[in-house]
Amino acid sequence: MRLKNLTIKGFKSFADETVIHFNESVTGIVGPNGSGKSNIVDAIRWVLGEQKGRELRLEQMSDVIFNGTKKRKEAPLASVSLNFENTRNLLPTEYQNIEIARLLYRSGDSEYRLNGVTCRLKDITGLFLDTGIGPDSYAIIALNMVEDLLSNKESARRKMFEQAAGISKYKARKRETLNKLKSTKEDLARIEDLLFEINTNLVELEKQAKRTRKFNELKEKYKSAGLLAQFLSVKTLKEKLEVLETSVQEEMLKLQDEEVGLNSIEASIEAQKKAQLDQEKNLSEFQKKVNEVLDTIRQLESNIQISQQKKQFQSTQLETIRQNLSQAAGRLDQLKLDVAAIQSEQAQVELGLMEADQAVVNHEEIFNGKQAEFNLLKSGVDQFQLDKQENETAIYELEKELAIQHNRIENLHADSKRCEEEIESKFNEHQNKENQHKELSVKLKDVLSEIDQVKVAEENRLLGLEQVQIELEACTQKVSTIHRQRDAKQNEFELLKSMVEKMEGFPESIKFLNQNWRKDVPVLSDIIYTPEKYRSAIELYLENYLNYYVAHTEEDAVKAIRLLFNNSKGKANFFILDKFRDSKAVERSIPGCIPALSIMEVTDMYKPLVHDLLKDVYILENDNHLEDVIHFPDDVSVISVSGSILKANKIITGGSVGLFEGKKLGRKKNLEKLEAEIKELESQAILNEKELAELKNKIRTFELNNRQKELEQLRKKESEELQQLAQIQTHLSHYLDLKADLERRIAANKMQAAEIAQELNSKEQRIVELKDRQQQLVHSLHSSDEVYNRVSIELSEITGIYNQAKLELLKWQNRFENINKDLDYKNKQIEELQTQTINDELKQTELIESLGELETSLTQYESELLEVLEFRKNMDSNLTTLERDYYEARNRISEDEAKAKQHQRSIHELQSAINGIKDQKAEYKFRIQSAYEKAELEFMAKLDEFVASEEDEGLDLEALISKSQYYKTRIDNYGEVNPLALEAYEEMKARLDKITEQRDDILKAQDSLLETIKEIEETATQGFMQAFNQVRVHFQVVFRSLFTDDDDCDLVLVDENDPLECDIDIIAKPKGKRPKSISQLSGGEKTLTAIALLFSLYLLKPAPFCIFDEVDAPLDDINIEKFNLIIRKFSKESQFIIITHNKLTMADVDVLYGVYMEDQGVSSVTAVDFRKYSHEIVLEEMAN
Known part of the structure; x- marks a missing residue:
């Protein structure tokens, strides 16, 4: 694996993007103090993931961002990237080229990237794990780190040995396993605490469960005695009920005779009520008809209003169309006059064109004859004649172009004039449309305002209607509730009054x-x-x-x-x-x-x-x-x-x-209170019925004020006016586009005419020059041959006349063409006006017919409205009659109901007698029901299903009750019992078993983790000891190569029983010295010892690249040579980047990068390749 390049931007003093290539084995970096050399090493440490600001010479991490100078602004972010070539597949990835990058923004946000993809710091450290590359690896050594290494500050030696031995991953795994073991022990402690707590609670729950079992046995005994007592009690009560039932039947026969009379009165009342319901239905239906008539009136009024608005709008449209027709007629007459004038001019031009054409033919014959004569003399004419012809041709072509361009200017002017006329002709129509647009906008605004008003009124009406309906429903419910309360109180009053009068009880x-x-x-x-x-x-x-x-x-x-x-x-x-x-x-x-x-x-x-x-x-x-x-x-x-x-x-x-x-208490007092409550309820009922009637009237009023149809008509009108407005808007927009196009066309014509005029000036000047040259040529010819000159002059004159005739023909042709264009344009305008006139006349006819229909509709609507208003007047009279009949029938029913109540009082005495017996029956039934309910609620059993033996039925009821009460007292005095103790005990026992099983699983996991730690330690110890022994041998060899063969050195483990954690001592005794510790060595000897240790590690596991930051500073020239020699030797396996001030080291590198500050506070880099120089020449040049 090779380091390809380093890119720095905005990092410390490197404000600009700086790229340093590491294409060679040994790269040197030099520069004066404070120029930023060490910032390159800091950048490499930083991009590899260094998190300690102290290692980067920072107070805080944000200080890595370029802070600006007097001339330069501060950088928004710091960015560093390293590019590697994975040649030996040292990195566990399939990519050949790998780029890591780190960015830090002033906002505090940071970002790591791997091949341009955002990643985590963990991904980068994992990628370089056990490769010898890292922010704190032995691949990056500064001078201060030599002292740290020799003094073993913060176990620096052990870290390097572990990196070289490749056991960092084992140490990491061990740390992770120890963390898991710690977590497992904590879980185990929590489970043990939980088990202790559960065991404690389980003992208490077991006691409670035993107490609950005993309590349940007592309850069963109480249940047996209590059920038997209830059974015998019910049997006795049922016998008494049979006697009372006979008495009730006798009294009921007497009551039936009295009820027959009451039923006849109630039947009469029911018939009257049914008749009243029919009256109420008829009244309601008649009211609906009245409402329908009111809706018809509102609809007719709305139709009249809409028809009047349509009539006004269509009248305005008709007036506008008539004005357009009048203007169009005048414009059409003017256009026809223009066409007649153009046609007259066309005839004259056509005649002139024929004459010009005939003149060209005549002059062409003369020209051809003279040309033939000239051709006979031509054989004796030299180059002057050829020049003259070419000059004449040029003059002709220029004059022809002049004529064409003059004609083009005239055409452009004519076209501009036509455009201006079209703009003027369309302007009046545009003005009319704008006026229509304004009128429609005002009307639309009025309609929208009216819609908003109607909509607000309708919304308010609906809200009011909804509110009144809610109030009506609440009031209806209230009236119903009051009536029910009054009836209940009335019945209670009558029953209590009967009891008081008869002194019942x-x-x-x-x-x-x-x-x-x-x-x-x-x-x-x-x-x-x-x-x-x-x-x-x-x-x-x-x-x-x-x-x-x-x-x-x-x-x-x-x-x-x-x-x-x-x-x-x-x-x-x-x-x-x-x-x-x-x-x-x-x-x-x-x-x-x-x-x-x-x-x-x-x-x-x-x-x-x-x-x-x-x-x-x-x-x-x-x-x-x-x-x-x-x-x-x-x-x-x-x-x-x-x-x-x-x-x-x-x-x-x-x-x-x-x-x-x-x-029994306060019956008379209660009777007085009931009477007062009944009167209060009747008073409330009257008030609420009155309120109910008012609410119904409000609902009818709201329904009569329904403006939904009016709103629909207004929206329809709004839609029509919006459609018309859109049509006019389209026409206005079309006019503006047409006007803009025509104005652009006029401007383009003016510009083009100006350009042509400029060309005309240059061409006329050229013609003058050519004619002067022509005269010179003619003069030359005259001096050569008089005959030739005469013929030539004549030919020239004829040619001029012939050319003039052709130019005149061309002018007539252009003029004829322009006249045809004007004629076509005028005819097109006539066609458009005629089409518009036909459309306006059709629309005028339609509007006249529509106005007639509207007038007819208005008359019809007004007539219908008068008829409906008269009909409504008659219906209001009939409605009053129906309402009067309805309320009279209601009063008659109230009188009959009063008679029925009087009749009810007469039979109430019989009912009271029966009620007395029924009360006794009810009491017995209640006691029986209570016995059944007690059996179900207290004993969870049904008496109907209870079977007692003959021996049980013979038992004394009082003794059974006493026995049952004894058990009940024991249960009541038993104290608190946890009814869920049995279930809770079983659940907690199951939970204890489950948690015990979990504890066993955790213990197994703990044993497994301990075994894993043991295996990791064994593997790591074996790897470490093997690496240590090899490094020890390498160290002795390298040390003696840097010193002498007689020098003594060694590496010793302080505690061989714990090689993974103990310190490593360095023994270094140069010849002739017996230092007690390394600290007693000189600075150079310390440096060579540290270098010997580093290269011993490189021999075991070469780092892909090594960085030495001024490590050679303490060395003299002889040791520098040794230092350079060993670097050159190891450069075959690793790249070396050396920051130095030593000239010998500078001379020995392949490529040298110089760091300097052209602008104060801003570092820059330049490169020099020294390999083309010999060692001695470099030293001499450096000395000079």
Whole structure:
């Protein structure tokens, strides 16, 4: 492999592109200090991938870019490229020529290239791995590196030995393998930590799984006892249901008779409603017809407007066409007069042409006769006659050309005149088209503005319509919701009112007193009202007092008791209101509870009673904290908010909450609230129905204002006007193009005429010269022969006359041709005007017919509009009548519905009786359903599928319930159980097994990596020791060749047990010296020792090229000779590039490159080949 050339640009002091060729074995580089010699070495290091700024004598890498001088600007980038020839296939690539390049931009971006293709630094270092080439290889040595090598700074010796031994790739592989081993160990540590954590969690999960199994066994026992208890309970309830079913059937027969009467009234109402629907349908259809009439009116109005606009536009067009016809007629008459004048002139010219032609024939006969006579005398005429004829011919040709060019000038002027006339003739038409264009543009702008207005109005209408439709839908939904709420509230009100009136749920004694005693004495449940959330709790606490009457005095209570006694109606309890005194209860702060009095609504007269009943009573807000009641004081009563538990007077009561619990409190108060809510809902319904009607009217208004058809008509008009505008624009553009062409033609004619006139001047001058020469020739002939002269003169005169006659004929021919052109041009203009006139007349006829049709259409549209307006007036009257009939029928239906409601109240009493039985049935069914649901939800089983043995059916239900409750208590007290413990335990166990398997795989991988490291070390050690032993032998040979055979030297491994990592010592003892270390040697001896070591490495593995940067500086002349000799010897295998100041070294190189600075701060290079000089001559010249 050979280094071909180095290209530098913008690198350090090399501002301009510099190419250094390395075509020879030894290349020298010289130059004064500071000229930039070492920058060449830095460039080679840099392009090979050097990353340390210190090695390149830089503070930062961007300093490699040329920084500029006083005269030169700074460079935008630094670029260096090296070109190699891969002759021995040393590089692992199929290319014969290889170029590497490195670029650095001022922005900080950098780029590496391989054969012009962008690549990575890794690709370049990989390409040169173990080839002896690199930024820190032994192929590039500077003087300071000699000291580093000898002092083994930063293991410099070992790096060179490893490069020469070719074990760099093994070291790299070992580093990669060690990194992998480190990563593997880290993964192993993480897995061990994970296994430890999983094992710890697995022990806990195993305990939880065992606890979960025991819990599941308890649940199964609870399920068995609970299912049997539910089964027996359902069986008992079903027997009770059969008894109630018989009672319901008897009451239903009585109710059917009452419902027959109600059905007849409802049938009548239904018939009226159906009739009303037909009325509403007829009204809607009539409204649609009215809307259609309105659409017809708008369409007719739009048609009238459009027809009027068309009429105005076509009238304008007709006027324009008439003006064009008038102008065309005048222009046509003028053209005809011009044609007549040209034809008259043509006849005269034709006559002149015939006369000129006849004159040419006559003069030709004379000329031929005289020419024959002249030819007889010609035999005696010498060269003068020949010259004279040639001169005459030249004069004739020039005069002929003059005549032609004069005629050309006249033709050009005539053509320019025709062009100007055509421009003038087209100008008026262009003006008319421009006026039409302006008018159409204004009209189009108006149409577009009107379209925008209509479009905005239509968009606003659609937006408004959409918004109103949304509001209508929302309002309709709201009205429907209010009606449903009102109906629900009404039914609830009627049912509650019936219950209040019949005192349902109260004893017979209370019902008797309600009917036969004072109406102003309420029971306790009627005077208390509380939010629904707390009713079950308050009812549970006051359950024993809810049926008590609240009498004002003891006398009132005694009277009621006597009434019951006399009628044998049982007993009743009474609160004596005047016995209770108002007192302030002291509220306590109990966590999670609120005082019961704080949520009570009661009138002032009953407050003392309520205060006495509910003092020291608190409500527990959260049912999830029922266990907290055991910690509350014994002198307070606590109820859960749902009523599931009550603690009072050292007694705790509780359990499940029934479906109908909380329904007895505040019935009358609730009835009043329901009545108020119904009135409020009816008021809202009226307001919303009114709003609904307004929204429907708005929608009708929006639909009536539909301008979509008007918008379509305007867009059609816009399209027509755009089409006309485009036609006029095309005509205008055509005129401008024609005018430009004609003006260019006139300018070209003027230019050409000027050129011809200039040629005419030169030709006329030439004719004058030729005529002067002709006179001289004639004079010469006269002196030779008088006869010849006379004939010659006569011939000359005849020739002149003959030529003049031909010129005159040519003029007449040109004039005749120009007249024909003018005639053709005028006839063409006449044809165009006639064609345009015919087209305008046709268009005029069409416009007149169209205007007539428009006038007829306008009359028809106006007539139709009047008829439709009259028809609309009649329809509006009929619409008012239909609406009045519709609302009258609606009022009649409302009256019948009121009668139906009255009839419903009459049968409500029977329904109440049935409802009482049904309530009991519902309660039993609810309990049965609850049992089924509890079985499904709590035990995940169906009671229908449960089969009990005869022995089980004989068990005591209460004992079963107690047993079930025992298991339930054990389950509740069992504590927290992880239901997923079993599944989690199995999953974690599987995960443990999997991770253990992964750990085993990682351990195998770790063993494999250790084995790989061992193999790499063995291979690298073997290669290194083999290379070291060879270099050691080479070093002794080279060292003694540079010093003497008696000198002692050696290379020694500091630790032979670790050859890959230990240091390498150099032993160098020149004859007569016993230095303890190399540092005690002189500068020259150190340099020779380093050179001996380098060339020992070259003998083992020659580098393709070697660079020495002033390495020979410490050497004297004798050692320089040795240095040059060894370089010349090794140059057969490697190229050498030597930077030197030594004249002997300069003389010994093949090619010398001189580095200099012509401009301060900018390095340049020049080359000199010294091989044609002998060694001594070079030294002498250098000495002189």
